Amino acid sequence: MNEQRPRDVVILGSTGSIGTQALDLVRANPDKFRVVGLTAGGANRELFEAQVAEFAPKFSGLGEEASVDAAAQTTDVVLNGITGAVGLRPTLAALEAGNTLALANKESLIIGGPLVKRVVSTGSTSGGTIVPVDSEHSAIAQSLRAGRADEVRKLVLTASGGPFRGRSRDELAQVTPAQALKHPNFAMGRVITTNSATLVNKGLEVIEAHLLFDVPFDRIEVVVHPQQYIHSMVEFTDGAVVAQLGLPTMLVPISMGMAWPDRVPDAETPIDWTKAADWRFEPLDDSAFPAIRLAREAGTRGGTHPAVYNAANEVCVDAFHEGLIPFPGIVDTIAEVMAAHHGVRSESTLSIEDVLAADAWAREAATRILETIK
Ligand SMILES: NC(=O)C1=CN([C@@H]2O[C@H](COP(=O)(O)OP(=O)(O)OC[C@H]3O[C@@H](n4cnc5c(N)ncnc54)[C@H](OP(=O)(O)O)[C@@H]3O)[C@@H](O)[C@H]2O)C=CC1
Ligand SMILES: CC(=O)[C@@H](O)[C@H](O)COP(=O)(O)O
Numbered sequence: 001m002n003e004q005r006p007r008d009v010v011i012l013g014s015t016g017s018i019g020t021q022a023l024d025l026v027r028a029n030p031d032k033f034r035v036v037g038l039t040a041g042g043a044n045r046e047l048f049e050a051q052v053a054e055f056a057p058k059f060s061g062l063g064e065e066a067s068v069d070a071a072a073q074t075t076d077v078v079l080n081g082i083t084g085a086v087g088l089r090p091t092l093a094a095l096e097a098g099n100t101l102a103l104a105n106k107e108s109l110i111i112g113g114p115l116v117k118r119v120v121s122t123g124s125t126s127g128g129t130i131v132p133v134d135s136e137h138s139a140i141a142q143s144l145r146a147g148r149a150d151e152v153r154k155l156v157l158t159a160s161g162g163p164f165r166g167r168s169r170d171e172l173a174q175v176t177p178a179q180a181l182k183h184p185n186f187a188m189g190r191v192i193t194t195n196s197a198t199l200v201n202k203g204l205e206v207i208e209a210h211l212l213f214d215v216p217f218d219r220i221e222v223v224v225h226p227q228q229y230i231h232s233m234v235e236f237t238d239g240a241v242v243a244q245l246g247l248p249t250m251l252v253p254i255s256m257g258m259a260w261p262d263r264v265p266d267a268e269t270p271i272d273w274t275k276a277a278d279w280r281f282e283p284l285d286d287s288a289f290p291a292i293r294l295a296r297e298a299g300t301r302g303g304t305h306p307a308v309y310n311a312a313n314e315v316c317v318d319a320f321h322e323g324l325i326p327f328p329g330i331v332d333t334i335a336e337v338m339a340a341h342h343g344v345r346s347e348s349t350l351s352i353e354d355v356l357a358a359d360a361w362a363r364e365a366a367t368r369i370l371e372t373i374k
């Protein structure tokens with residue numbers, strides 16, 4: 001990191017879980033970071049106005065267009081902490097402007113995979129670079145520093161298993177939205193917390209890992225590790241496994257996202273190794289939680305299929321919280337929408353219009369299916 005001046009940071013989604021934690025890190029490290037842009041969705045205007053008054057960014061605004069404009073400013077880092085598919089255009093704008101993109105908004109990479117990768121710098125082509133903020137992918141990026149790309153045998157993502165770990169499919173039919181929002185370790189926004197409960201979040205993260213690290217799907221594993229002290233791991237060809245560990249918080253991933261390749265001293269309290277602790281590992285239960293298998297299918301089919309998986313999920317998460325469908329109805333509906341999709345598959349010709357059209361189609365298809373199960 002340039003030690004002469006703080007890094008200029010644009011924060012998209014500043015009022016959310018990621019955004020507010022990023023601002024805490026800025027407050028704690030004024031010598032390292034300066035806020036030059038803030039955007040949010042408008043649901044929490046009071047907080048947004050207080051943030052603008054406190055940080056006095058050069059650029060601030062509400063909504064998707066303001067986020068696209070903010071991301072397109074030439075700056076040191078754009079942190080995309082928006083939730084959902086609406087983060088796609090800001091992600092593309094940040095990379096097209098040649099900015100470093102600290103990416104929490106996994107949905108944009110997942111739904112726009114080939115489009116996003118087209119505007120990432122390869123050294124010989126221009127564009128920005130992506131630094132993963134999702135905790136598992138930050139852990140993998142950190143672990144990859146231990147070896148060469150051709151020495152990687154597999155990536156292993158850890159999963160908490162969510163609040164319903166160990167329940168059968170029948171038992172899942174009875175769970176409530178309030179129970180789904182009780183993540184065992186992290187305080188996060190409503191969508192990602194629900195996705196952790198269905199394991200859709202882990203499904204999205206398998207696709208995200210494939211796109212970020214160019215590792216094929218059959219070499220990306222998931223293991224349930226309820227304590228989430230191990231944030232994820234890389235197995236190398238000699239059998240060595242390198243993992244990144246820490247308390248289950250986002251302070252290291254967000255601070256590294258903004259400071260990469262540097263670390264921010266004292267960003268997080270380290271694990272206390274003087275205290276006894278048991279860390280558990282379990283295999284996935286695919287019959288109760290089929291979301292990861294479906295995501296692998298969407299990712300393997302490619303093209304617009306990941307956008308369809310994500311859009312159907314976003315509609316179903318809302319429907320579940322409105323009390324319109326039971327919990328297993330979320331993933332059942334995603335499966336039904338995916339089965340009906342015959343979209344663009346060619347990665348090289350995929351356009352943003354294709355992705356947005358598939359997203360809109362999947363939202364309509366999911367809504368129609370939900371009408372039948374109300
Ligand atoms: N929270 C976490 O620990 C983690 C989050 N992530 C990912 O990070 C992203 C954000 O998650 P999280 O912070 O939990 O979500 P939150 O729901 O807490 O926050 C979402 C933010 O996005 C803003 N927003 C919503 N719609 C728009 C829009 N149209 N234009 C601009 N801003 C908008 C919201 O503003 P407002 O509410 O004011 O309208 C809010 O600031 C997600 O993609 C999630 O998967 C990944 C790993 C961990
Ligand atoms: C903190 C973070 O990165 C989240 O994506 C978190 O990992 C959710 O955990 P699970 O999806 O494993 O419950």
Ligand SMILES: [Mn+2]
Binds near residue numbers: 136205
């Ligand atoms: Mn994660």
